[in-house]
Amino acid sequence: xxxxxxxxxxxSWSWExxxxxxxxxxxxxxxxxxxxxxxxxxxxxxxxxxxxxxxxKIVGIxxxxxxxxxxxxxxxxxxxxxxxxxxxxxxxxxxxxxxxRIADFSHLPLVRQSRLSVMEIDDQSWDYLCQMGExx
Numbered sequence: 001x002x003x004x005x006x007x008x009x010x011x012s013w014s015w016e017x018x019x020x021x022x023x024x025x026x027x028x029x030x031x032x033x034x035x036x037x038x039x040x041x042x043x044x045x046x047x048x049x050x051x052x053x054x055x056x057k058i059v060g061i062x063x064x065x066x067x068x069x070x071x072x073x074x075x076x077x078x079x080x081x082x083x084x085x086x087x088x089x090x091x092x093x094x095x096x097x098x099x100x101r102i103a104d105f106s107h108l109p110l111v112r113q114s115r116l117s118v119m120e121i122d123d124q125s126w127d128y129l130c131q132m133g134e135x136x
Contacts, residue, residue, distance in 0.1 A: 002040065003126040004047040005110060006062070006084070007117040015049055015059040018086050027071045027081035029123035034118035035079050039068045047084060048121065048129065050110075058133065061087040090133030104128065 006026060018024060041047075042129070045064040051057055066083035086108050097103050105128075106112075109119035121129070 002045045003121040006047045006120050007050045007052045009053045010051045012054040023085045025081045026084050039079050039119045039135045041082050063087045094132050
């Protein structure tokens with residue numbers, strides 16, 4: 001099972017909306033690297049739910065319940081979406097500023113590629129981040 005991080009602007013799709021709706025199609029990704037990452041996602045993979053923009057923090061965890069399929073809003077046919085389901089909320093959201101202060105996270109795309117909206121998280125970093133959020 002792989003682990004991921006999904007970024008969203010809270011004005012577009014918020015954690016509160018995810019909790020309320022439980023399941024959503026994660027669509028609208030138009031970056032090729034992010035789309036390629038989505039194509040690798042499998043059912044039951046876990047993903048951090050990250051609020052970008054002004055907040056810049058991990059707020060919860062969702063689970064992939066349907067692997068990549070064509071994004072119905074993409075007229076080019078190049079991009080995909082996945083379905084994700086609310087899994088759990090972190091007791092303590094993890095700020096990007098806190099993540100950047102920890103040398104063990106310097107390799108993460110979250111730190112190195114600030115614009116990438118879908119990225120893989122290695123198991124060791126996942127476990128450490130879950131501990132930071134007191135959700136393991």
